[in-house]
Amino acid sequence: SAEIAAICMDRERLRVLAHEELGLPTTPYRFAGSLEELREGAQIVGYPCVVKPIMSSSGHGQSVVRSADAIDAAWTEAQEGRRAHDEGDVSRVIVEALAPLDYELTVLTVSSSAGIVTCAPIGQRQESGDYRESWQPATFTPDVLEQAQHIARTAVEGLVAKAQASGEKGWGVFGVELFVLTDGNVLFNEVSPRPHDTGMVTMASQRLSEFALHARAILGLPITQEHVALSIPEGTVAASHAIVVQGDGEAEFRNVAAALAEPGTDLRVFAKPEVHGHRRMAVALAVGGDETDARAKAGNVAESLDIAIV
Template sequence: MTAETASSCANYSLGNPAESHQTRVLLLGSGELGREIAIELTRLGAFVIAADSYEHAPAMQIAQKSHVLDMTDATALEELIATTKPFIIIPEIEAIATSELAKAASNGIQVVPSSRIAAICMNREALRTLMHEKLGLPTTPYRFAGSFDELKAGANAVGYPCVVKPIMSSSGHGQSVLRSDANLKPAWREAQIGRRDVKDGGISRVIVEGFAPLDYELTMLTVSSSAGIVVCSPIGQRQEDGDYRESWQPAQVNPTVLEKAQDIAYKAVGGLVNIAHNNGEHGWGVFGVELFVLENGEVLFNEVSPRPHDTGMVTMISQHLSEFALHARAVLGIPVTEESVALTLQTGEVAASHAVVVTGNSQVTFTNVPQALSQPDTDLRIFGKPVVNGHRRMAVTLATGKDEAEARAKATKTAEELHATIG
């Protein structure tokens, strides 16, 4: 499909509620990221259909229609696509039957960024092989293992300490740190029972990654559109147990590190987009390229998410067009240029986001909002998730400050002032 044909099917209906006259977009995954994507698509006249595994997911509260299903069930997903007849499918999560995305693409439906990219990025083995062995990007030492004995050999090869991750998981699920061979059996077990796709049965292959002298991590939001590829200002981040807790933009990095980070982002996304083009697909959308910056200044590729990134929520206060607005524009065939990704901050200013994580087993009500937002240059997004089971990210606070420390402190204080009532 060419840019011209894609644009022709993106019908921007102003005030016409008739579904048949609008571009139908199917969101597969309706969490907080999907909610913001749905808002931006709706602003541009699209008819949004939100799907997830549970009712009243955040994006469902915005979309014109919604469906509940197990998106790893190929038959159920095939039926959903046949019923909703979308022009565009946007995966917002990784737990999807990618075989159905390939079928949809072969039937002329635009998959974002492409069916082939979605399959590669949810498989750590395919992704690492492409990035390091084919595109030549620097990474940590790694081995793949499909059995306990291969895990032991892989850990010995990369050395201790090392990290073990299922190849088909995310956000720290099934992940372990090995300090010695005494941790091998628990790590293998955790990879098998903690991965996202555990219900499919069978043995999960794992990746064993060597530790590197890490200084900090960066996210380079990179946008592929009909105008080419552009990269946003670098985003710094803090994680806990493999999950995002804080981010800030622009991250203060020296020019050499920034040049390396931008180069890796361009090459990683460019390589994926080339695969999409070779498969007759666009490859349009936002990519979250995750990088390790080592103590010696070297920059390593870690992973890439073919969708808006958790850490990129900071762009809702740092950029004129957030990552969600950029994603919506790109997938609808609207050119995204260097000007599109510009910051709105004053010289020296920094923006920050802080995840609000709630622990409990019930519904959650937020109070004290006026007090939480009493600081100047702060903002808040409450996701509207129906319940908490264990611990769950339920909101994000946003702030700007004269520097990174002030911005992070303001976002943190806003989060602390927000009161969550369980039950």
């Protein structure tokens, strides 16, 4: 849906929909179109706070501001890190309170001709706002699970309603990103209207990966709770580990056989011919007896690879 993509790319439109229209819990926030408005907004939400461009991804242009002295630098970072723009244009930003975060999780939510269903929630670890590890199923209390699934379903229902009002179906996979606070409350963060980076773990955890689910949904095939069920043995956990390559040239993967020697591991190399700077070029997958085991196995695959830039 073009309408859903437009909303999700714009943090202002998405936050207004989620919090002000759908009533979902979020961090306190303000929007700003100038440095002065940003100063005022930061004063209202309080320090420390986070400043992000209205349109950016993977942590680009984002900064944590711990005092008023750092506001100018945060404004500059947001302007330089936003999506492609015409020179001289000013990007609006969102400033939001830095929540007492315990952890983040993703609920993959599928909208199809059969309605809306949710996958088992996915735990994740990020570095500088970018995905590095994920695992499924993530372990947390029944109350957190109930909150997470309610927020995910409500957010996607709201987006689908917007799509349908524009004459579109609104079918596909959505990665609903959530904050779990130290007091156990769950907050809405953002939505990716596509297969999600953290959802790559579903290539190991589910019979139908997020990519298969997305394709089926947009083709009009019904997706039920059975289609999103875990396929790994009960009590086990699947994990993914992003493989980020640094350099300038073509990446050549070596020592693959040794890296995959441990049972229950896999490697998916992306069809990206070159890297310039740093780029996610592959993902390691593993199934283990618990979260710690699965993450360690996936991490070992990544560390055992010998990646040369040629």
